[in-house]
Amino acid sequence: MAKIQKPVCRFCKRYEEKLYLKGRRCESSKCPVDPRKLQSKGRSGGRTFRRKISEYGLQLREKGKVKIVYGVLERQFRNYFEMAKNSEGVTGEVLLQLLERRLDNVVYKLNWVYARRQARAAVSHGHIFVNGKKVDRASFLVKVGDEISIKPSSPYAKAFISIREERKGVAQAAWLESGEEMKAKVLRFPRRDEISLAVNEQLIINFYSK
Numbered sequence: 001m002a003k004i005q006k007p008v009c010r011f012c013k014r015y016e017e018k019l020y021l022k023g024r025r026c027e028s029s030k031c032p033v034d035p036r037k038l039q040s041k042g043r044s045g046g047r048t049f050r051r052k053i054s055e056y057g058l059q060l061r062e063k064g065k066v067k068i069v070y071g072v073l074e075r076q077f078r079n080y081f082e083m084a085k086n087s088e089g090v091t092g093e094v095l096l097q098l099l100e101r102r103l104d105n106v107v108y109k110l111n112w113v114y115a116r117r118q119a120r121a122a123v124s125h126g127h128i129f130v131n132g133k134k135v136d137r138a139s140f141l142v143k144v145g146d147e148i149s150i151k152p153s154s155p156y157a158k159a160f161i162s163i164r165e166e167r168k169g170v171a172q173a174a175w176l177e178s179g180e181e182m183k184a185k186v187l188r189f190p191r192r193d194e195i196s197l198a199v200n201e202q203l204i205i206n207f208y209s210k
Helices: 009-015 023-027 035-040 055-070 074-085 091-100 103-109 116-124 157-166 201-208
Strands: 128-130 147-150 176-178 183-186
Touching: 055 074, 055 091, 055 201, 074 091, 074 201, 091 103, 091 201, 103 116, 103 128, 103 147
Parallel strands: none
Antiparallel strands: 128 147, 147 183, 176 183
């Protein structure tokens, strides 16, 4: 399991966009790339002076962004690419689809937690069930029809419910279904237009296709 050792806000500064790595902080004015802060510094969202980046540099940049957002290391990310390449469909879209299907991402998309890192901890500590069985691997890939729930005896169940209530205004992924109870079902796999991450996946494919 990937663990980011550096302060995560520096990644948002590097890419000059919100990557939502710290939950509530990213949605507040404390975020270092909050539009109001950029405007107060006389910036519209980008640096005034920026060196031209090579094609290879752009590929590395896009790959790094996706790895950071989903919290995966290079070897695991390469495995996802190989899975996508050997699957039917557009490789780049399938790659993002695989990452979206990770159990920690699903818990995050259900608005049960504030950030993917929090979801990863919940899964790793055995608080999440899939089809009635405990799954403690954040990288577990959900399938259509899978039912996700919270461990009945979890001491954090109330916290998950509280977070969900607080985040009612945040749109839930359309490919997931959840009711009043802390249970959800995978209706289908996400389409590319339902994956909100701003990334050019073709650059990543070009990087690995050399």
